[in-house]
Amino acid sequence: MKITLLQGDITKMEVDVIVNAANTSLLGGGGVDGAIHRAGGPAILEECRKIRDKQGRCAVGEAVITTAGRLPAKYVIHTVGPVWNKGSDEEKALLRDAYQNSLRLAVRHDVKTIAFPNISTGVYRFPKQVAAEIAVAAVTDFLRTDNKISNVIFVCFEKDNYDIYSQLLTQQGTI
Template sequence: MKINIKENTLELMLGDITKQATEAIVNAANGTLLGGGGVDGAIHKAAGPELLVECKRIRKGLLKGELLSTGKAVMTGGYSLPAKFVIHTVGPVWQGGANDEERLLSDCYRNSLQLSLDNNINSISFPSISTGVYRFPVKPASEIALRSILEFLDQNHLGKVIMMLYSERDFDVYQSSLKKLL
């Protein structure tokens, strides 16, 4: 499914984000930036060992070696990935919805898009952030993600945004949410 928002395009696709040739892909990272499971592990594996080296350097640059805060975003090279850049963002762990998870998830999308805009990146692919091991329910996550992206694209010229969904079930949920938002 593909829609146009002013001079931008938003597209829902089914597939593997590590195969995307957009200028940037988004990594649903953990706060250590050192890789993990799910999308994070797949991106680190596909990018090669140089990604981990750069992530360690960024981690050392954070205040007192702290974790990257939930909702924030940082950028690295893409190394062996088709994408030139990887934008790492830490999604919220679902705790029932009473711990500001909605705002934090929205921040992941907005901060990643803003980082793209600030670096003249014209195409970006997102996974469904926080819906795996962080247990954020897919339906509300899809609505938050798509609303955040649509609002950003309505205010900014970025180019192309792809929601790369790994399962047909997630694709169907995102497609239904997008139709509802339009």
């Protein structure tokens, strides 16, 4: 098991699954969500609509899986992070759930490599440092108890997120 940090475009990752920072509608949006839907093509949206028809919206902290369409990954896991309001413990727990539920779903689909974007740090306004601390802790805690995933990759689009993750992962001796 290892954790890797990259700065770049998650839609270009050749991994088993990329994680999408989705909204509850699962119908695409801005930021990484829009980029994944655009790059992956209509097959992703079609499967998201089927999921919505079956279960309704995707709750905050939960995750669902679809095809990756035209992306180089095999699957996309769509997870909904919380909107930062006042930084409550519940908001932090929901962000942790988004990471851990994505990992659990990946294991159920025999995924070995998974790439995460920075969840909730865009229009959902989660402070980048706080979100990164939660993400790193959620992933490392999960990997301590489940070794089925061989590589978790944090893919930071922006340099400031990359620098935050680099500092955190270096401090804990992960990279």
